[in-house]
Amino acid sequence: MAADKEKNSAPENSGSEEQSKGLGRRSMLKTLAGVPVLGLFGFQVLRKINHDKQHNRKMEIINELGLDDLAGSVKQVKPVSGDLIRLGIVGWGVRGPQLAKALGFMPKEQYEKIMKTGTPDEKAQLESLQKDGNLNVAITGVCDVYDAHAEKGLEIAGSDIFTGGEIARKHPVKRYNSYQEMFADPDIDAVIITTPDHHHADMTIEAVKAGKHVYCEKGPVHREDEIEPLYKAVMESGVVYQLGHQIPQNAVFQQAREIFNRGLMGKISQIDTTTNRNTPSGAWIRHKYNNGDLKPGDAKSIDWKQWLGKAPDVPFSIRRYYSWARYFDYDTGLYGQLFSHEYDAINQLLNIGIPELVSATGGQYTYDEFGQIPDVLHTSFEYPGKGYTLTYSANLTSSKSRPRTIYGMDASMTIGGEMTLTPDRNSKQYADLLDKGLVNPSDPMLHIRKGADLDSAVDAVSSATNQYYADRGLISTSIKGRVWDIAHLHLREWLDVIRNGGQTSANIDKAYEEAVTIAMADISYREKCRTAWDAEEKKIIRI
Amino acid sequence: MTYQSEITKWQSGTLVALRFLVGWHLLYEGIYKLIHPEWSSIAFLAEAKWIFSGLAEKIIGNAGLLGTVDALNTWGLILIGTGLVLGLLTRPAAIAGTLLLMLYYLFNPPFIGMNSLVPMEGNYLVVNKTLIEAVVLLLIAVSPAAIRYGLDMLIKKKSSNS
Numbered sequence: 001m002a003a004d005k006e007k008n009s010a011p012e013n014s015g016s017e018e019q020s021k022g023l024g025r026r027s028m029l030k031t032l033a034g035v036p037v038l039g040l041f042g043f044q045v046l047r048k049i050n051h052d053k054q055h056n057r058k059m060e061i062i063n064e065l066g067l068d069d070l071a072g073s074v075k076q077v078k079p080v081s082g083d084l085i086r087l088g089i090v091g092w093g094v095r096g097p098q099l100a101k102a103l104g105f106m107p108k109e110q111y112e113k114i115m116k117t118g119t120p121d122e123k124a125q126l127e128s129l130q131k132d133g134n135l136n137v138a139i140t141g142v143c144d145v146y147d148a149h150a151e152k153g154l155e156i157a158g159s160d161i162f163t164g165g166e167i168a169r170k171h172p173v174k175r176y177n178s179y180q181e182m183f184a185d186p187d188i189d190a191v192i193i194t195t196p197d198h199h200h201a202d203m204t205i206e207a208v209k210a211g212k213h214v215y216c217e218k219g220p221v222h223r224e225d226e227i228e229p230l231y232k233a234v235m236e237s238g239v240v241y242q243l244g245h246q247i248p249q250n251a252v253f254q255q256a257r258e259i260f261n262r263g264l265m266g267k268i269s270q271i272d273t274t275t276n277r278n279t280p281s282g283a284w285i286r287h288k289y290n291n292g293d294l295k296p297g298d299a300k301s302i303d304w305k306q307w308l309g310k311a312p313d314v315p316f317s318i319r320r321y322y323s324w325a326r327y328f329d330y331d332t333g334l335y336g337q338l339f340s341h342e343y344d345a346i347n348q349l350l351n352i353g354i355p356e357l358v359s360a361t362g363g364q365y366t367y368d369e370f371g372q373i374p375d376v377l378h379t380s381f382e383y384p385g386k387g388y389t390l391t392y393s394a395n396l397t398s399s400k401s402r403p404r405t406i407y408g409m410d411a412s413m414t415i416g417g418e419m420t421l422t423p424d425r426n427s428k429q430y431a432d433l434l435d436k437g438l439v440n441p442s443d444p445m446l447h448i449r450k451g452a453d454l455d456s457a458v459d460a461v462s463s464a465t466n467q468y469y470a471d472r473g474l475i476s477t478s479i480k481g482r483v484w485d486i487a488h489l490h491l492r493e494w495l496d497v498i499r500n501g502g503q504t505s506a507n508i509d510k511a512y513e514e515a516v517t518i519a520m521a522d523i524s525y526r527e528k529c530r531t532a533w534d535a536e537e538k539k540i541i542r543i
Numbered sequence: 544m545t546y547q548s549e550i551t552k553w554q555s556g557t558l559v560a561l562r563f564l565v566g567w568h569l570l571y572e573g574i575y576k577l578i579h580p581e582w583s584s585i586a587f588l589a590e591a592k593w594i595f596s597g598l599a600e601k602i603i604g605n606a607g608l609l610g611t612v613d614a615l616n617t618w619g620l621i622l623i624g625t626g627l628v629l630g631l632l633t634r635p636a637a638i639a640g641t642l643l644l645m646l647y648y649l650f651n652p653p654f655i656g657m658n659s660l661v662p663m664e665g666n667y668l669v670v671n672k673t674l675i676e677a678v679v680l681l682l683i684a685v686s687p688a689a690i691r692y693g694l695d696m697l698i699k700k701k702s703s704n705s
Contacts, residue, residue, distance in 0.1 A: 033692035034629035037563050041628065045574055120606055 057438065061445050064433060065264060073258035074251045077479055077489065080135050082499030086171060088141025088182045088212075090203060091194035092153035095217055095244075096144075099192055100156045102487040104133050107159050124483035125476055126161070133488060134162045135495050138171035141182045141191075145303040146321075148296060150175050178306060179203055183210040190498060192491075193217060194244075198311050198330040201226035208237035213498050215491060217244040218344070219336035220511040224519040224540055227512065234508040241508045242494035245344040248505035249489035250477045252448050256419045257349050259446070264421065266410030266429055268350070268388050273342035274402040275334060275394035283367045283375055283396040284337070287322035295322055319370055326371025332522040333373030334394045339521070342392060342404065343514055344506065345415065350406070352390060354516045354533050355381035357543075360525035366397045379521050392521070411445070417475070420444035516540070555688035562627050562637075562683050562693075565676060569640060570624025576617040584613050591650045592657045599650065619643055627683070630693010637684035644677035 053059075062068055087103075089096050100106065114122050139157035144150040154175055158168035176182035179199075183191065183206050190213035193203050201221040207214050214234075220243055221227050234241045247253055259265070277283070287295055299316040307321065311329045314320070324330040325337050346352055362377035375396035382389050393402070403414035410427040414420045423430040425441035439445040477486050490505070497504050520531040520540055530543040576582045584602075588609075591599030602608050623643065626636030651657075653667035665672075683689040 027696065030692045031630075031694060031696040033559070034563065034566075034631075034694065037567070038625070038628045041567055041570060045571070049578065117604075120604070120609075123606060 060438060064438065070255050070258060074254050074479060077484065078496055082136065085137045085495055085498060086140040086187060086189045087137050087192060088143065088188040089139060089153065089192045089194065090143045090179045090182065092142065092144040092149040095194040096153060097156055099194060099487060099491065100139060102485050102491055103135060103137060104129055104161050105139055105156050105159060106161065107155055111161055121476055121483060125485045128482045128484050129488060130161050135492055137495065138167045140171050140173055141176055141185065141188045142173055143176040143179050143182045145307045146297055147301045180206065183207050183212055188212060196324045196330045197332065197336050198222040199309055201230045202309065204230055205233040208233050208239045211239060213240040215242045215244060215494050218340040219332060219518050220515045222331065224523065227515045227519065228538065231508060231512045240494060240498045240504060241511065242490065242504040243506035243511040245341060245506045246486040246490040247341065247345045248348045249486040249493065251479050252419050252477065253348065253415065255448055256413060256415050259421060260349055264411060265406065265408030265413060266427065268406060268408045270388060270407040271346055271390045272405045273346065273390065273392045274404065275338045276399050276401050277396050278399035284323050284325035285367060287319045294318055297321060323371060326373050328372045328526060332518055334377050335518045335521050338394065339392050340514060340518060343517055345404065346390060347510060347513060348505065352383060354513050355383055355390065355520065356385060357382040357530060357532050358520040358524050359530045360521050362525065374525065377525065381517065419448040421446040550688055555691060558683065558686050558689040559692045561679060562689050565679055566624050566627025569620050570628060573617050573620030573624055577621065583609065584616055585609060593649065593652055593654065595650045630690065630695050633690045633693055633695050634684050637680045640680040641677050641684065644673050644680065648673045648677060
């Protein structure tokens with residue numbers, strides 16, 4: 001045993017014989033003992049990489065489905081070309097400033113705040129915007145019936161993130177007291193309408209008649225009788241119209257459309273769309289701050305008559321002003337505000353068009369203090385000619401998420417901020433793959449995430465309402481590793497078509513289909529009847 | 544049985560084997576991160592508890608800092624792992640490894656009431672495998688015998704020859 005002993009001391013004290021001879025063979029072997037271990041390690045790593053390449057389930061499935069070129073279906077962000085476009089924005093409450101931000105216009109403090117305390121997703125959006133988001137526009141017109149909002153608009157329009165306000169110095173911003181005045185001004189090239197819905201049709205018609213290109217928030221109209229005049233006016237004008245549905249710009253949607261077009265879902269017979277929110281603000285109760293104080297504004301600072309427009313004359317009401325989406329006088333509630341996005345998402349994917357029959361049920365069971373909109377709503381949109389039914393199930397008193405789902409005989413798809421494609425256990429198309437165990441009905445065979453580098457981004461979204469929009473795919477998208485605000489991409493497409501021609505994604509035909517579909521549902525709910533579409537006469541029939 | 548400063552070949556051999564094994568583990572952890580560019584420490588940081596949870600939040604909130612932390616982590620593991628396998632700068636590598644592993648441990652310690660949302664392959668109370676591996680590296684750092692069988696010997700010889 002004595003021979004086995006060695007001194008637990010520093011290495012240089014061992015092997016004195018070798019020391020005297022310099023570095024002996026035995027000592028050299030000891031010195032290099034780690035080399036074969038490292039060699040074995042390298043060999044194993046290479047084997048592992050090779051094995052993972054050959055047994056990559058994801059790649060196998062993608063190859064089996066013939067989707068190796070799927071990324072090619074994503075529309076690339078086009079460079080900006082063409083002359084400066086002077087924009088006028090009507091409505092500076094909530095959406096106006098958001099769209100201005102998507103164009104790169106925001107107060108310096110807001111920019112700094114996002115860069116300091118924003119979520120990774122928000123920061124990445126701003127970085128993309130600043131690097132490659134200058135659309136060569138100036139916001140030269142601001143219009144709002146409320147002084148405070150108009151002043152906010154003037155401040156925002158005068159502060160871009162590209163030149164530090166140089167744009168506004170070259171192209172001064174003007175406040176208009178009415179939208180009519182703004183639309184009549186030849187110094188405005190195009191307008192963005194972000195007002196309550198009861199103004200959308202009239203404003204769009206007036207704008208296109210004045211030759212202005214229009215970007216209008218959803219829904220395109222408020223009432224049935226506005227649909228045909230709007231369609232006719234836009235078609236006759238030759239201006240570029242874009243409805244404010246940013247979903248088609250989402251890269252995940254473009255890939256989903258390709259998957260559907262390649263017949264990977266089989267025959268579709270049912271499509272479920274939903275809304276799941278559970279906050280007073282989510283139910284459009286927005287006239288109070290969180291602490292219960294009323295928001296500012298009164299009959300003096302708000303041009304109430306202009307705000308009402310052609311809506312029934314009622315005395316000034318702060319509730320109506322901020323929580324207008326709850327009143328049928330100004331909106332169709334859930335349909336115009338949220339179903340419109342759901343419908344557009346499905347229509348962009350599957351081209352479903354106008355339903356033949358619609359029936360709606362529901363009621364105001366919780367938020368019954370004021371306004372008329374239901375907080376539970378179920379609507380069935382029948383397409384017997386196409387062989388499917390679209391349902392819309394909305395709940396404003398539970399945020400339990402139910403994904404937007406398309407059911408096919410071979411596979412079902414959930415689609416929002418992410419997309420999954422799951423094979424059906426009885427699918428004929430995937431029988432082989434199911435037998436081989438390569439895919440299984442309890443797991444998605446494809447899962448397209450927004451961008452692997454930003455998996456955490458959605459977790460960090462700040463408010464419940466924001467989370468809802470993110471889940472539905474309405475906030476941001478990742479293209480070639482860059483994160484974009486999809487409203488920016490939607491505005492960018494509109495401006496590109498104005499300058500270079502082509503078609504917008506949410507053009508007047510899509511807007512027409514959506515307007516009729518919403519009107520059919522809205523009438524069904526309010527008048528408690530079924531509605532049918534007479535495609536020849538272009539009329540909604542009450543049954 | 545008397546205590547003595549000499550250790551058996553088996554003991555020193557086991558210590559060296561331990562050095563190879565921990566080195567191999569850390570090296571592969573680093574290499575894995577390097578060849579999977581989608582990897583980020585964000586999932587680990589998001590789970591952070593106890594004294595470092597605030598720091599973790601700060602790192603997550605700053606894309607540049609997160610990138611730096613990821614790169615430092617990846618290359619730190621590769622360098623430490625290579626050092627341990629080859630026996631090159633063994634003692635600094637073992638000490639750096641101990642510190643890094645202690646950092647992992649402290650970011651997410653298995654203390655009472657600090658349950659992880661991520662399922663783990665075992666059950667731990669105060670002591671987990673990270674802590675044990677950290678102490679193993681400390682043992683390597685303080686054991687001259689563990690430093691045999693490595694390139695450090697070459698450096699020592701050269702410096703003693705010159």
